Amino acid sequence: MTHMSASEAFVETLASHGVTDVFGIVGSAYMDALDIFEPAGIRFYSVAHEQAAAHMADGYSRVSGRHGVCIAQNGPGVTNFVTAIAAAYWAHSPVVCITPQAGIGGEGLGGFQETDQMPIFEKITKYQVEVKSHARMAELTHRAFTLAMAENGPTQLNIPRDQFYGEADHQIVPPRHIERSAGGPESLDAAAALLAGARFPVILAGGGVVMAGGQADAIALAEYLGAPVACSYLHNDAFPAGHELWAGPIGYQGHKTAMNLISQADVVLALGSRLGPFGTLPQHGLEYWPEDARIVQVDTDHRALGLVRDVEVAVCGDAGAASREILDRLKNLEVTAHASRDTRMAELAAQREAWESELTEWSSADGSPVAPRRALRELERAMPTDAVVSTDIGNICSVSNSYLRFDRPNSFLAAMSFGNCGYAFPTAMGAKVAAPDRPVVAYVGDGAWGMSLAEVMTCVREDIPVVAVVFNNGQWGAEKKNQVEFYDNRYVGTNLANPSFAEVARAMGGNGLTVESPDQVGDGLREALGSNRPTVLEVMCTTELGDPFRRDALKLPVRVLDKYKGYEA
16 A cells, blocks of 8 residues: 555556556646656647547557547536447447546536536446545546456546545555456357358357457368358458458448358357347348358357347357367367368359459449549558558448458457447547557548548647548438438438548648549558658549448338428438
8 A cells, every 4th residue: 555645546557557648638627637647657648529539549449459548527528428438339449438527525516517427428338436535546447447358348437526636545456357268168069069060151250359369269260160251340350351261241331252151151150249230231132141040159248149149059258269169179070061161162262253353343433533432442452451440430431341351450440330420530540549550541421521620630739640531522421322212312411512621631730632533542542651641631532322321220201291292202
C-alpha cells in the first residue's frame, strides 16, 4: 500500500495496465488527473468531437490487442461517446470508457452538466462501476481494465469529479491475465467427430479468430480437413486471402465463391462467429445458407452459442485453442473428407476463377467521373499488403466488401452490426496511433464524411498521417437506392451539394488530392500514402448505386388517403 492522492492512484493504475495513449477532449472534471498524464508516460490526444475519441479507442484496441481508452468532460462530453461505444460493443473491443461525472456533493440538484451517466451505457458495455469513494480509485480502475479484456468488450469507469481529490493508501497491482480454454472435452470430442464424418466441411472464420490470435491454428485445421474457408461478414482479415483454401467473405456484397461453397456444406464450423443475422442474409440473388447443414459453433461467449441459429455442437472456447484441440482429435479419427479433397479443391479453384472474372467485368467501366466499382478495384490494386483499412457505412463503402482482401489479421475495421456513419476516419486514426509503421486508409462516403471531416484538424495537430479516401458522388447512396427501389425515385434528403473536400482538407492544414478518372486513382492513393501527411483523397464518382443495403427491412408503400395516392412505388 502506498499513500497517494486519488488522481495519482487513477493515473498509476492506467500506467500499470500499459496505457500509453488516451483519447478525448480536455475537461475540468478530470483535469487534476490529466495534469499528471505526461510524467506517467501517457500521451493525451485531443480530438474535435468526443465521438471520434471513442472511435479512436476502438481502432486502437482492435489493431493493437490492447485497451483503448477514452475520457471526456462530464455530461455533454460523455454523452457524445455513446454511438462509438455501441460500435465498440458490437466489435468486441476492450475499450475503457472513463466518464467523469458531476460531483456527489451536488447529486440530484440539476447542477451544471449533470446527468445520470450509468443508465446511458448500460446496454452497450460489459461492465460498469462508479467510484463512490476516492479510497477505492485504484481498486475499481483496475477492475474496469481487467474486465474489458476478460469480457471482450467496453467497460465504463464512472468517476464523480470530486472523487479525483483526497488521499488514501492504495495498492497498484499489475494486470491480471485471464487464460482462455479451448472448451469442454465433451464438446470438443463431438465437434471432431462431426467434422470427421463430413463429406463437404466448410469453415466460417469470424472475428474470434482474429481476437484470439488464432489465424495460424485455423489455417492448420483447414489444411488438414481440406475445408474451404469463408470469412464472416466484415471480418475479411480472419483468413489470408492468398491461401489456396480462402473463399472470401459472406454477407452484403461478399464473394459468390464463399456463398456457393457454403451452400454445399453438410457441416459448417463457425469458428469465432456468433452467426449474426444480418451477415447471413441472401446476397447476389443467392439463398446460400445451407439450412440442412449441421453446425459446430465455437465462441468464448456462452450466450452467443445457438443464439441466432440452431447448432448441433456448441463449444464455449477460444477460437485458436479450440482449433488446436479439434485438430489433435481429428488426427486420431478417419476423416471422410480426405477422400474428396481433390474434387473439393478443384471446385474451390473454379468458383474463385469464375467470381474473379465476374468481379473484373463489373469493375471495368471507363470514363470520368469514376464508376464506384472501378474506383474500388483500382484502390485494391494500389493498396499496400500491410495496410489497415477501415470502412464507413454507406453504398460505395459497403460495396468495397467485394474488393478488400488481407493476408494479415488486425487489418480490417468496420462498424459491424451497429452500422453507424462517421465511423471509419476516427477509427483509422486510432489504428494509426497503435500501429504507426503500417499504412492506414479509411473509406468514407461523402455523406458520412460530413460527420468526421473536422478530425483532419486533429490529425494535423497530433501528427497522425491517415489517408481518408472520400467517395464524392453527391448523395446519401444507400438510402437513395431505397428511394429508387421502393419510392419511385422520389428523392427526399438524399441529394448533397458538396464543396471540394480536398480543398477543405488543405484549408485545415492537411494534404488534399482530387482524382476524376480511373487511371488517377491508384497513383492518387500511392501519392497520399507516400506523403506521410494527413491526406484526403477525393474520388469523384458517378451516381451509380449498388443493391439495396436493407432490402429485408423495407416493403412497398401503401397509400390510402387521397392526398397521398400516387406516391406508391
